Amino acid sequence: MRKKLLVHALASFGLMAACGTASASASPPVTIKLEPYLGSALAMHAEVNGHPGLFLFDTGGGVTIIGPDVAKAIGCTPWGRITGFRMTGERLDFQRCDNLVFNVAGIPMKASEAGVFDIMGLVPKDAPHLDGSLGLDLFAGRSITLDASGRTLTIESAESLQARVRHAREVxxxxxxxxxxxxxxxxxxxxxxxxxxxxxxxxxxxxxxxxxxxxxxxxxxxxxxxxxxxxxxxxxxxxxxxxxxxxxxxxxxxxxxxxxxxxxxxxxxxxxxxxxxxxxxxxxxxx
Known part of the structure; x- marks a missing residue:
């Protein structure tokens, strides 16, 4: 049942928040260990404006989001609106916080727009607390490798990317x-x-x-x-x-x-x- 809830709630979130991050090609590769969340979903620890939390990592999420409690803790008053659609066509509207800095495994990443949304309303009441969800928008301009089976996310360098794809299949x-x-x-x-x-x-x-x-x-x-x-x-x-x-x-x-x-x-x-x-x-x- 929990997995089914994630399929229809978290997986097809399909929305929002762009990130003004620069390419990490000149930096050494960094591998982040991911944690299982309610089965096959994956989560990681990160900080946003110095506030630590547990966040889903979701390639289909589209937008990086934080919970209302996190927004309050970092002194952001949500404003404006981000509008997106789940893969089933359901419309979602929520407010945003701008120019947030996430620290992921010691790497600062700027989210020029992050949605504010209570993700805990989409999971069972006894589920572990989540502070939000990190999408690909937070990694824009970078090269990454997600090995969900190995539960790792690697932020690649130019050299590690070249080595990684040498024996992979381009699609x-x-x-x-x-x-x-x-x-x-x-x-x-x-x-x-x-x-x-x-x-x-x-x-x-x-x-x-x-x-x-x-x-x-x-x-x-x-x-x-x-x-x-x-x-x-x-x-x-x-x-x-x-x-x-x-x-x-x-x-x-x-x-x-x-x-x-x-x-x-x-x-x-x-x-x-x-x-x-x-x-x-x-x-x-x-x-």
Missing amino acids: PIRLVRDAEGVALTVDVAVPTPKGTAWMELDSGNAGGAYIIAKYLAPMFGLDPGKSGPQPVRFDVAGGIPVEGKALAMDLIKDGNLGAPFFKQWALTVDLASGRAWLSHAAPGNAP
């Missing part, structure tokens, strides 16, 4: 900037008989099934009228196999590749150049 992606350019997520190309579909790479989708839009379901051998999981087999562009269970849902995007995908594949993405690579994930940790 075509789109950097998606929704919410008037505030958000940052990554879509990967998926060939279909009609053309190329683009599916979100969403580490925050902690459920056990891939999600395919109903309007594309027949191209993947799925019954769009069936509500439960169905077997599916297809390839991401570049010959990356995807196999398991899928849900056909009414979406505003082509699809969503979550925990089952990240269990098998580590994602390296250069958020400056818009290039990405996949390599086999480390064995062992992921459920």
Whole structure:
């Protein structure tokens, strides 16, 4: 049940906050150990304006967010509005705090806009407390590798990136900037008989099934009228196999590749150049 809640609440948050961070290519690589949260979701410790907290790390979140209690603790009075949409089309509006500085493993990262939202309203009442969620927007301009199975996030240097991708498979992606350019997520190309579909790479989708839009379901051998999981087999562009269970849902995007995908594949993405690579994930940790 907890995983299901995360699938429909956290995973498809799909929104907001842009970050004015510079490239880290001249810095040494830094590997951050991630913690499991309610199953397959991942979290990390970080500071925002000197205030420590536990934050989800979510490649599908789009916007970095902090809780109202964190905003109060750091002296921010939320203002304005950020508007975005979950993958199911549900609209979300919330206020923002500007020019926050997050410290992640000793690296300062500036969020020029961060949403203010009570993420604890989306999880079970007895769930461990979260102070917010960190999205790819916070790492804009940097190169990172997420190995969800090994529970590590690496902020790459130019040298470590070159070594990392030497034996990885490059895949075509789109950097998606929704919410008037505030958000940052990554879509990967998926060939279909009609053309190329683009599916979100969403580490925050902690459920056990891939999600395919109903309007594309027949191209993947799925019954769009069936509500439960169905077997599916297809390839991401570049010959990356995807196999398991899928849900056909009414979406505003082509699809969503979550925990089952990240269990098998580590994602390296250069958020400056818009290039990405996949390599086999480390064995062992992921459920």
